[in-house]
Amino acid sequence: TGNLEELKEIADMSFDPNRFRENMEAGYSYPNSYGYLAKAYGPNDILGIAYLQAIKNTSIQPHCIRRTNVFHGSELSNNCSAKAIRLALKNGQDVTVATPMAPLLTPVDWEDYYPYLRTLLLTLPKSYLQSVLLVSEGIETHLIKQAKQSETAEEFFRNAIVRRYTKARIQRTCLHIMAHTPATLKPNASDINFVRILAHNLIGQQYLKTLRKKEGLIIASKFMQIPERYREAEYRATVCYSQGFDNEKRFAMIQKEIYGQYQ
Numbered sequence: 001t002g003n004l005e006e007l008k009e010i011a012d013m014s015f016d017p018n019r020f021r022e023n024m025e026a027g028y029s030y031p032n033s034y035g036y037l038a039k040a041y042g043p044n045d046i047l048g049i050a051y052l053q054a055i056k057n058t059s060i061q062p063h064c065i066r067r068t069n070v071f072h073g074s075e076l077s078n079n080c081s082a083k084a085i086r087l088a089l090k091n092g093q094d095v096t097v098a099t100p101m102a103p104l105l106t107p108v109d110w111e112d113y114y115p116y117l118r119t120l121l122l123t124l125p126k127s128y129l130q131s132v133l134l135v136s137e138g139i140e141t142h143l144i145k146q147a148k149q150s151e152t153a154e155e156f157f158r159n160a161i162v163r164r165y166t167k168a169r170i171q172r173t174c175l176h177i178m179a180h181t182p183a184t185l186k187p188n189a190s191d192i193n194f195v196r197i198l199a200h201n202l203i204g205q206q207y208l209k210t211l212r213k214k215e216g217l218i219i220a221s222k223f224m225q226i227p228e229r230y231r232e233a234e235y236r237a238t239v240c241y242s243q244g245f246d247n248e249k250r251f252a253m254i255q256k257e258i259y260g261q262y263q
Contacts, residue, residue, distance in 0.1 A: 001045055002066030010041070011052035025103040110171075112244040114153035117178055121147040124177075134173040139165060143174070179240045186235055193220035194227055223258045 001007065041049070041052055044067060052062060072079050077087045080098050088095045089107035096102045121129075121144050129140040143160060150156035160170045175181075193216055202206065220226045226234060238257040242250040 001041065002064055002194045004062065006063035007045060007048050007064065008052055008062075011049045011056075027052065077202055088239070106245065108241075108244040110153035110157070113178065113240075114156065116240075116243060117153075117174055118147045118150075118156070127179065131183055132173075133176040133186055134169075135183070137164075139170075139173060143170070143177075175240075179233070179236045181233055183235070185229065194220045194225070194230070196226060197221040222260065 035130050048062075048064065055062065068079075072083050073089050074084050076093065076095065076098055078097050078206060085095050085098050085105075085108070086109075089105055090109060094102070095105065099105070121140075126140055126144075128146075129135050142162075146156050146160045150159055157167060159167070159171060161167050175204070195211060195217065197208070197219065208219060218225060218227070223231065223234070235257065238254055242253040245253065
């Protein structure tokens with residue numbers, strides 16, 4: 001909407017959780033249920049409302065920037081959607097105009113991973129699937145049914161989208177199934193006591209010095225410094241993602257995850 005004051009008003013409202021639950025039980029997805037209670041706002045508005053609720057009683061000053069381009073547009077430009085960049089990469093186009101990261105991007109697609117995902121859905125016991133993060137409310141039965149009927153990832157996701165489950169929810173759930181993320185891994189904010197350092201400049205280096213003074217905070221500049229339960233999840237996710245590449249890139253990607261450099 002681009003209307004910060006209106007979003008603040010929504011953020012200050014107290015929604016009826018019973019009504020929210022009724023919407024969910026009636027088959028509406030989480031965004032639709034929230035949007036219904038908040039006058040059908042778009043996904044970025046809903047995200048903004050959540051941010052506004054999270055920064056209450058802090059010194060953070062919010063700013064609202066209205067989106068002026070098509071949210072899921074496929075036209076490549078210097079202000080385009082991530083979808084446009086992914087499509088351009090898939091079609092072999094130069095994406096330099098859209099992102100300075102162009103030399104680092106490698107096109108991968110759900111089609112590259114669907115055989116693996118489909119195998120898991122059709123071979124793992126339902127009891128195991130139910131132990132995976134985000135697998136709840138019988139979504140495993142829904143995904144298994146679609147995997148049986150769908151030969152491609154495009155067909156699978158198109159058929160899996162229903163009022164209750166958005167495409168984003170389905171994709172996130174499938175990613176956790178592929179990486180075997182246990183439901184018990186879902187952390188509370190207080191459980192996260194480490195910061196993983198991927199890169200830093202001189203300003204970041206100074207900031208890290210202040211962080212190191214905080215008692216109980218782990219500065220994980222190396223892979224093995226990450227607490228074990230999260231380290232295992234990081235490793236599984238990397239191995240899973242690397243399957244979309246050739247053998248050389250796959251090996252290099254896993255090496256970089258563990259050692260921080262290509263070897």
